[in-house]
Structures are given as structure tokens and as C-alpha cells.
Amino acid sequence: xxxxxxxxxxxxxxxxxxxxxxxxxxGDVIRGVPGFGPPPLLTLVWxxxxxxxxxxxxxxGRNPDAVPGWRAxxxxxxxxTLSRTHLAVGGERGAAWIADxxxxxxxxxxxxxxxxxxxxxxxxxLRAGDILEFGDRRASVEGV
Numbered sequence: 300x301x302x303x304x305x306x307x308x309x310x311x312x313x314x315x316x317x318x319x320x321x322x323x324x325x326g327d328v329i330r331g332v333p334g335f336g337p338p339p340l341l342t343l344v345w346x347x348x349x350x351x352x353x354x355x356x357x358x359x360g361r362n363p364d365a366v367p368g369w370r371a372x373x374x375x376x377x378x379x380t381l382s383r384t385h386l387a388v389g390g391e392r393g394a395a396w397i398a399d400x401x402x403x404x405x406x407x408x409x410x411x412x413x414x415x416x417x418x419x420x421x422x423x424x425l426r427a428g429d430i431l432e433f434g435d436r437r438a439s440v441e442g443v
Contacts (some may be wrong), residue, residue: 337354338392339352339353339354339442340353340389340390340392340443341353341395341425341440341441341442341443342440342441343388343431343439343440344438345374345436345437345438346438347375351372353388353395355369355370356368356369356370356387357370357371357372357387357388357389358371358384358386358387359374359385359386359388360373360385361374361376361379361381361385363383363385366384371384375436376434376435376436378434380404380435380436381402381404381433381434381436382402382434384402385406385433385434386398386406386433388425390424390425394424395424395425395443396422396423396425397417397425398420398421398423399419399421400419401419401420402433402434404434406432406433407431407433408430408432409430409432410428410429411428425440425443426443427440427441427443428440
């Protein structure tokens with residue numbers, strides 16, 4: 300989260316530096332406040348520059364079906380090469396994974412010079428720098 304601080308004249312109603320530090324050090328106390336919550340699992344950077352921060356188990360596709368307890372994210376697909384629900388990302392911080400949900404065109408991970416096909420239902424642990432290819436789309440993995 301990026302904070303923007305503007306140059307203003309301090310007033311009695313403006314928060315002081317000490318107050319900001321005490322909020323930042325509050326830990327679990329602020330988890331329920333929008334914008335704080337748990338740390339992200341990873342960030343996907345799509346081939347069109349869109350960044351998607353994944354905080355919870357998420358399904359991606361052209362028009363993904365809602366799954367109880369999962370987030371559903373529609374991915375732009377002008378060539379119709381993505382399945383409705385193409386892939387899933389889940390796990391925990393430091394151990395995030397990807398799985399093909401039975402898509403028509405499949406998923407691959409490009410890791411360094413190696414390309415790996417992801418079989419439907421198979422989970423692959425993700426690493427920073429992995430490139431995910433599915434349909435005509437690509438996304439790079441950051442912050443794992």
C-alpha cells in the first residue's frame with residue numbers, strides 16, 4: 300500500500316507522526332481494517348501491464364464461475380482462448396500454487412529456460428520470476 304503525504308500546515312486535528320507509528324505497529328489489531336489485512340500471496344503482472352495482487356484463493360478465466368470461499372477474476376480475452384474458469388491460484392505466503400482447472404487450452408509455466416505443462420488438477424508451487432502462459436495470455440509472478 301502506498302501512502303501519499305501532502306505538504307500541509309499542521310493543525311490540532313491532523314495526526315501526529317507518533318500516532319501514525321502506533322497504527323503501523325498495531326499488527327493483528329488492524330487486520331480487519333480495509334487496506335490492512337493479511338499480506339498478499341503473490342502479484343501477477345499481465346502481458347497488458349495490469350497488476351493483480353492475490354490475497355486469497357482465486358480463480359481466473361474469461362468469465363469464471365463463483366466458487367464458495369474463492370475470489371473470481373475475469374481476465375480480458377479478445378481471442379477467446381481462455382476457458383470460462385481457466386486456472387486457480389491458492390496456498391499461503393511463500394508457498395503459493397497454480398492449478399489448471401480443466402481448461403481447453405491448458406496452462407504452462409516458463410521457469411528460466413524450461414517450459415512445464417500443468418496437467419488439469421495438478422498444483423505447481425510458484426516462484427518469483429515464473430511466467431504463466433494460458434491461452435493467448437501471459438502473466439509474470441512477483442512477490443512470492
